[in-house]
Amino acid sequence: MKQMTKPFTFSAADVLLVIDVINDFEHDDGDRLLASFRDRLEPMAETIVKARTAAIPIIYVNDERDRWDSNAPALTKTALESDRGFEIVERLAPCPGDHFLLKHRYSAFDHTPLDLLLRQLDVDRLVLIGSATEGCIVQTAIDAREQGLKTTILADACASTHPELETTALHYAEQVVGAHISHTQVAQAAYTEVVRE
Numbered sequence: 001m002k003q004m005t006k007p008f009t010f011s012a013a014d015v016l017l018v019i020d021v022i023n024d025f026e027h028d029d030g031d032r033l034l035a036s037f038r039d040r041l042e043p044m045a046e047t048i049v050k051a052r053t054a055a056i057p058i059i060y061v062n063d064e065r066d067r068w069d070s071n072a073p074a075l076t077k078t079a080l081e082s083d084r085g086f087e088i089v090e091r092l093a094p095c096p097g098d099h100f101l102l103k104h105r106y107s108a109f110d111h112t113p114l115d116l117l118l119r120q121l122d123v124d125r126l127v128l129i130g131s132a133t134e135g136c137i138v139q140t141a142i143d144a145r146e147q148g149l150k151t152t153i154l155a156d157a158c159a160s161t162h163p164e165l166e167t168t169a170l171h172y173a174e175q176v177v178g179a180h181i182s183h184t185q186v187a188q189a190a191y192t193e194v195v196r197e
Contacts, residue, residue: 008047008127008154008182015059015123016051018044019108019130019137021092022062022075024082029161033131036159037088043157043184045091047129052095057121059099061108063136072100106136109143118149125150131159134169141179151179 010016021044025034037044051058060072067075072094079089094100101112108114118126126144128137128151137158141151153173160166173179 007185008152010051010054010056010127011125013122013124014127015057015118015121015125016047016127016129017108017140018048018058018060018092018094019128019140020063020132021060021130022072022079022089023085023131024065024079025085026082030084032161033159034085034088036161037085037131040156040159041088041091043154044129044159047127047154047157047184048092051127056127057099057123058094059101059114059117060094061101061103061112061114061140064102064104066104070102072102075102106139107143108136108140109147110139115147118147123149125152127151128153129157132166133158133160134162134165138169138173138177138179141173142177145177145179151177152182153179154184155181156183156185 023033048058062072062075064075076089076093080086080093099117101108101114101117103110103112105111126149128140130137133155137153141153144151153170155170170181174181
């Protein structure tokens, strides 16, 4: 028997954290990451639309890719002009009114003003989507716990470069960090535990 979970829904004190979706995929694991983004694009895009519809604040936190110019619009423009994955960036790019922070490390909290912005928004829970599950997503969940915040990771709206590491990372995030692992739709077999009766 498969354990089914309800589709994820936003609550009033949530914020959607969109991590590392602005990408030109021109790096060592770019091919694997791009393939994963293509597989999970619809849940990512749908989650962003649902957040906007529900007036949930959206915060993009993206690796600056060693540019060191703190220019988020230029980073987005470069990714949109890339030959690889521009269609991903077109669907997931920020809109006017979204917040956009740049980072240089895995966690969205590490040397960014994210904690200050979250206090200003009076947030209770972070909802995480983006990439990569086994790196920046779980590291951000760990740091959110240290900030006293609840965290939900939407597993089917997160891209990964290593499926085995993703599984391990999600297990760690749930069992050790206390993050809630959820899905944008009723959980499919790939994300569902088998319950023995």
